[in-house]
Amino acid sequence: DLVDEFGNINAWEKEDVVEPGKPNEAGWILPSHNIHRRYPNVAIFIPDTMGRACGGLCAYCQRMYDFQNGRFNFDLDKLRPKKTWSEILHESMVYFRTDPFLEDILITGGDALMSSVSSLKQVLDAVLKMARDKKRDNEVRLPEERLAEFRRVRLGTKLPIYLPQRVTKELVAVLEQFRLDAKEIGISQCIIQTHFSSAMEVSVDSAKAVRRLLDAGWAVTNQEVFTVAASRRGHTAKLRQVLNDIGVLPYYTFTVKGFKENRELFANNPRSMQEQNEEKSIGRVDYRYHSTLRSFIADAPNMVEHIESIRSADEVPFLATDRNTINLPGVGKSNTYRTIGLTSDGRRILEFEFDHTRPHSLVIEKMGSVVIIESKSVAHYLRQLQQMGEDPAEYASIWGYSAGRLEARSTVFEGMSK
Incomplete structure (x- = not known):
């Protein structure tokens, strides 16, 4: 399906269609394709470095629309920006510095760690300067006029899985220094977000790479993509357990999104809800440990011990810290839905509400809900299994x-210091 559809893929996440100077689907006016945004307090930053390329090329990639449009590939001459990279970087940092709500930046791609160490350091130095300047700007503002200050920096990468040797001493040194400098200006969370989708991907080398990142003070979280293969009974539960063993916190379990191009990989949303209630529930953390959990991200070097302390005390095989969810067109992430119809070939028509637990733009709040048609029937999915x-x-x-x-x-x- 992907081969047949490539060239005609539409942006599933409509807010990823960026026209500089014009509001995206979520209502945010962005300066360039380098910034994607759905929510008030967080935005994605995609540098014009080698990080725009990706060695993973996963068939289900949410960036397939951008790959199709030629913005992510290995044709470096074609990717060369019309403006200089230093100009784009400065322009992007001005956007983050002057926005009243942004306090969380996710640097991704492509893959953030595809950038050279020097290129990544340039980006991190710019982020650090921007966050410091934003904090200083607030010192001369009245309390009611102050902007949100940066509390969290994240790097999105899959390299610890398929090329863990990328996590070199040189890279770790840059990350560790950034973490120390960031802490001084109130950035309390530095996080590597990676994408294990099977316990079989957790190799000895991957575990070593994660250990290096944790020792540098960067917590490691995971976003699993809930493909048909990954959705088999017990598969995701085992992944959570193995990730906890090496100090990784599950963050999201994503339903595969997209139209026909991802049909064969798509596990129906009812299966995600079934997994949430019937399998993940055995790792649900008791409420009495919630205050303890808040301190974990800030103490990454001791993450393995922190996780094990709660697993042992609560007698659970893993910590179910992730949310089963799907990225929806326009409204961001949610898993609150109801079935409102069926197509003639048995595909469910689902109406989703947006996530009421986090802030949204006024555009999204007025939208209220979004309707999607699943790309295949539940019966088709069960036959695949x-x-x-x-x-x-x-x-x-x-x-x-x-x-x-x-x-x-x-x-x-939620452990960001205020």
Whole structure:
């Protein structure tokens, strides 16, 4: 399907369609394609470095629309910006510095760690200067006029999985120094977001790479993509356990999104809700540990010990800190839905509400909900599982998940100091 559809792929996440100077689908006016934004307090920054390329090239990649349009590839001459990179970097940092709400930046691509160490250092130095300047700007403002200051910096990468040797001593030294400097100006969370989707991907070398990142003071979180193969009973539960063993906190379990191009990889949303309620629930952290969880991100070098202390005390195999969710066109992430119809070939028509637990733009709040048609029927999905050796009877309760609700965000990710 991907081969057939490539060239005609539409942007699933409509807010990723950026026209400089014009509001995107979520209502944000952005200076360039280098910044993507859905929410008031966080934006994605995509540098014009080698980080725009990606060695993973995952078939389900949310950036497939940008790959198709030639913005992410290995044709470096074509990717060369019309403005100089220093101009674009400065322009982007001005945007972050002068925005009243932004306090969280996710540097990604492509893949953030595809950039050379020197290029990544240039970006991190610019972010540090921007955050410091924003803090100083507030010192001369009245309290009611002060802008949000930066509290969190994240790097999105899959390199610890398929090229863990990339996490070199030189790279770690840059990350560690940034972490120390960032802490002095109030940035309390430095996070590497990676993308393990199977426990079989957690190699000895991957574990070593994660250990180096943790020792540098960067917490490591994971965003699993819930493909058909990954959605098999117990598969994601095992992944959470193995990731916890090496000090990684599950962050999101994403339903595959997209139209026909991702049909074969797509696991229906009712399966995500079934996994949330019937499998992930065994790792749900008791409320009495929530205050303890808040301190984990800020003490990354001791992450393994922190995780194990709660697993042992609460007698759970893993910490279910992730949210099962899907990125929806325009409204961001949610898993609060109800089935409002069926197509003639059995595909469910789902109406989603936006995530009421986090702030949104006025455009999204007025939108209220979004309707999607799943790219295949539940019966089709179950036949795929059967071809993989699964017993469809083990999934019989999937038919009952005609509605679902997004979980609350884990307190481990809410530990930003104010």
